[in-house]
Amino acid sequence: MVSQFRQETHEFVPLKEEYEGKKAELGKTEAEIQEMIQKRRLKIEEIKHSVDLSKEAADREKAEGVQVFTALMESVERSLNELIETIEEKQRTTEKQAEDFIKELEQEISELKKRSSEVEKLSHSEDHLHLLLNFPSLKAAPPTKDWTEVSVCPSYVWTVMRAVTQLEEKLSEQINKLLDAEMKKVQQYAVDVTLDPDTAHPDLILSDDGKQVQRKIVTDSTERCSHCPSVLGKQSLSSGRSYFEVLVNTETNWDLGVVRESINRKRQITLSPKNGYWTICLTDRKYKANDDPSVCLSVGGFLMRVGVFVDYEQGLVSFYDLYPAALIYSFTGCSFTEKLYPFFSLGPSDDGNDDNHLTICHSY
Known part of the structure; x- marks a missing residue:
């Protein structure tokens, strides 16, 4: 049996040359890695800076928010105090009016009692001529006021609604001022846009x-x-x-x-x-x-x-x-x-x- 052998050729590279080539590749790889590290460090600094800017913006907005809401709460408190004072003043007026009505009614009751006593006395009189002479004046009721439509039942609903409406107008005015200020803020960042x-x-x-x-x-x-x-x-x-x-x-x-x-x-x-x-x-x-x-x-x-x-x-x-x-x-x-x-x-x-x-x- 005849064996056949295939002779293979191999390319040999000097060890030093291969070493230098791989070393150069490693140097390139190391440079790329360092560049990637640097980019990520810069990204970290960018993110930290963004967080700092965000915190500054948050602190600024909080301060402005506190200022705005403090002013709004003071406005609401003033409106509430004005509403309470208006209602209390209206109640005092109602009480005074009620006292006047009661006095007038008591005066009429007094006069009616007096007339009632005179009518009763006349009705028991045995003097025919006296009864006939006084009958016309006592038969007619004494002059009194018609109290049918008189009442002291004030409604405070419209007072409250009017106060709420006024407060709404004040709040709307404050909101418009805030929006005007906001518009001035954003308009300072105006850019000159043209169409492409x-x-x-x-x-x-x-x-x-x-x-x-x-x-x-x-x-x-x-x-x-x-x-x-x-x-x-x-x-x-x-x-x-x-x-x-x-x-x-x-x-x-x-x-x-x-x-x-x-x-x-x-x-x-x-x-x-x-x-x-x-x-x-x-x-x-x-x-x-x-x-x-x-x-x-x-x-x-x-x-x-x-x-x-x-x-x-x-x-x-x-x-x-x-x-x-x-x-x-x-x-x-x-x-x-x-x-x-x-x-x-x-x-x-x-x-x-x-x-x-x-x-x-x-x-x-």
């Missing part, structure tokens, strides 16, 4: 200054939103606080707010925070917040000018009605991990008018 033509839907056209969007026809772009007539702002919001205002059309269906950079711009998608949209809208003359689930909004009349405020670190997106100053809705507890962009979308006009638009107001 590269993201505009083909049915939209932008003004030359990039501040107004209307439903028209424009050319296509690879970055363009094609699933709905929408457009993004050029400026990204990726840290700190930002604020911008938009004039909205009361006859137009629209969506307004902010979106994350990675939204799908090419297909129909539900506008909601889980899909990267933090928006409110006007649809069929009804206002809604596109939350999970959507929330119907109660606003006074029609929105004309809407303020949008973003606090990136706090995960907050708030919408304000500027006429009068009022908070419309807030998305809270959001977790932002990428850039946000202002978002504007136009639907069909309720009155069939093609001249519907959204206009970004100039910064403060």
Whole structure:
């Protein structure tokens, strides 16, 4: 039997060369690990800093809250004291009126008793002429007051209701002052937002200054939103606080707010925070917040000018009605991990008018 042997060749690398190669790889690996460690240390410092900022904000808000509620409680206490004083004054007036009525009634009773005594005495008289002469004057009842409709039963319900209404007006005044102060706070973070033509839907056209969007026809772009007539702002919001205002059309269906950079711009998608949209809208003359689930909004009349405020670190997106100053809705507890962009979308006009638009107001 003949055995066949296959000769295999092996490539040999000098030990020192292999050592140096592996050492270099380990050095690279070590550098990568150190870089990862450094990034995580920086993240720890970032989180700690965020906690410090949050604590400062919480302390500040608590102090302001204590101040506001102290003023409100003092206002309520003053209103309560005024109400009690009003009721007590009214009760004193009622008691005085009752005393006067009682005195008058007792006076009439006294006079009636006197007349009763005279009538009884005359009725027992045997003097015929005397009875006939005095009969006309004694037959008629003495002049007295008609007490049928007289009462002393005051109602304090309207007094309380009036006091509550006045208190409500005072509280409303305080709330308006707070909202005005809040608006001044958020407006200091105003950013100059312009529309990005590269993201505009083909049915939209932008003004030359990039501040107004209307439903028209424009050319296509690879970055363009094609699933709905929408457009993004050029400026990204990726840290700190930002604020911008938009004039909205009361006859137009629209969506307004902010979106994350990675939204799908090419297909129909539900506008909601889980899909990267933090928006409110006007649809069929009804206002809604596109939350999970959507929330119907109660606003006074029609929105004309809407303020949008973003606090990136706090995960907050708030919408304000500027006429009068009022908070419309807030998305809270959001977790932002990428850039946000202002978002504007136009639907069909309720009155069939093609001249519907959204206009970004100039910064403060």
